[in-house]
Amino acid sequence: MDLESIPWMLILPFIIIQLILMLVAIIDLTRVSNTNGPKWLWALIIVLGNLIGPIIYFIVGRRNE
Amino acid sequence: MNNFSVLFQKEWRENLRNFKILWIPLVFLLFGITEPLTNYYLPQILNAVGNMPEGTVFPFPEFTPEQIVMATVSQYQFIGMLVITLGFAGIISRERKNGNATFLYVRPISYASYVYSKFSMMCILVIGSVILGLLANLYYTNVLFGPVDAGAFVGFLGTYIVWLLFVVSVVLFSSAAFSTAIASVVSLALVLFFQFIDALLGAYWTISPWKIPMYAGYVLSGSVDKTPFTWSLIITLLLVVLLIFGAVYFAKRNISKTKI
Numbered sequence: 001m002d003l004e005s006i007p008w009m010l011i012l013p014f015i016i017i018q019l020i021l022m023l024v025a026i027i028d029l030t031r032v033s034n035t036n037g038p039k040w041l042w043a044l045i046i047v048l049g050n051l052i053g054p055i056i057y058f059i060v061g062r063r064n065e
Numbered sequence: 066m067n068n069f070s071v072l073f074q075k076e077w078r079e080n081l082r083n084f085k086i087l088w089i090p091l092v093f094l095l096f097g098i099t100e101p102l103t104n105y106y107l108p109q110i111l112n113a114v115g116n117m118p119e120g121t122v123f124p125f126p127e128f129t130p131e132q133i134v135m136a137t138v139s140q141y142q143f144i145g146m147l148v149i150t151l152g153f154a155g156i157i158s159r160e161r162k163n164g165n166a167t168f169l170y171v172r173p174i175s176y177a178s179y180v181y182s183k184f185s186m187m188c189i190l191v192i193g194s195v196i197l198g199l200l201a202n203l204y205y206t207n208v209l210f211g212p213v214d215a216g217a218f219v220g221f222l223g224t225y226i227v228w229l230l231f232v233v234s235v236v237l238f239s240s241a242a243f244s245t246a247i248a249s250v251v252s253l254a255l256v257l258f259f260q261f262i263d264a265l266l267g268a269y270w271t272i273s274p275w276k277i278p279m280y281a282g283y284v285l286s287g288s289v290d291k292t293p294f295t296w297s298l299i300i301t302l303l304l305v306v307l308l309i310f311g312a313v314y315f316a317k318r319n320i321s322k323t324k325i
Contacts, residue, residue: 010102010205010208010209011102013098013201014095014098014099014102017091017094017095017098018095020091021088021091021092021095024084024087024088024091025088028083028084051095051099054088055088055092055144055148058084058085058088058152059148059151059152062083
């Protein structure tokens with residue numbers, strides 16, 4: 001499968017939204033003073049767990065105080 | 066009413082600062098896009114990652130556009146509801162715990178406008194995100210699978226919004242009545258577990274709030290039975306009103322639980 005045959009017009013929005021979500025989570029992680037558990041671990045989860053990572057961070061990792 | 070607008074502005078600012086206003090729509094958008102894409106490219110994906118023996122032929126089912134929209138809704142019914150219940154479980158109880166409520170309760174505000182401000186903020190966020198996600202989903206379905214009847218889609222969306230109102234009021238009520246941990250368990254049970262029970266034993270009754278998403282699917286495919294459908298809608302809306310009044314009552318009763 002070569003790069004030409006991939007329908008970028010359809011896939012691109014998906015990738016962009018995912019990157020925005022990851023970016024928002026990372027920005028939030030750097031601004032928040034403390035999280036549930038170590039910060040570097042959350043950074044790893046956000047970057048590696050491509051779709052679920054940021055969601056889990058926002059629900060579990062963030063401490064709203 | 067002035068009370069309400071001030072409190073609403075406070076809610077708006079809070080949700081802006083904790084990025085909820087950004088990430089919840091993004092999550093629903095992502096799931097809205099993923100479903101048609103993965104269903105459309107399933108043969109290619111299997112070819113690329115699953116090492117099939119030469120010459121394997123799968124009879125892939127032909128999906129209708131309505132089926133794709135319903136598959137997205139079933140994603141929303143699980144992951145979306147999980148995000149809503151867990152993300153908003155602390156909406157009132159957290160304020161009691163971190164002392165924010167003390168600042169509010171010493172002022173002469175009405176509890177009704179306090180709860181309404183929360184309710185309208187949640188409604189805007191949740192319903193807005195779902196509409197956004199479903200519109201993106203509709204666009205992708207249109208491109209990849211074919212058109213969906215616009216009138217049926219509007220009816221489906223309206224029905225699904227009634228279900229979302231129910232979910233929002235359940236979360237709001239349990240957050241007003243219990244602490245954050247208990248509230249998330251209660252609202253999860255009421256939203257996800259009851260839905261599961263209704264799917265399992267629901268053949269014995271036709272009128273229940275947990276059947277609304279299913280009826281929404283029937284509306285989309287144009288084969289809805291009017292009587293149980295209308296009664297379910299009426300009962301659900303009544304429950305929404307009751308739950309909001311209950312939330313106001315418990316917000317008032319739980320003043321003593323605020324941490325100072």
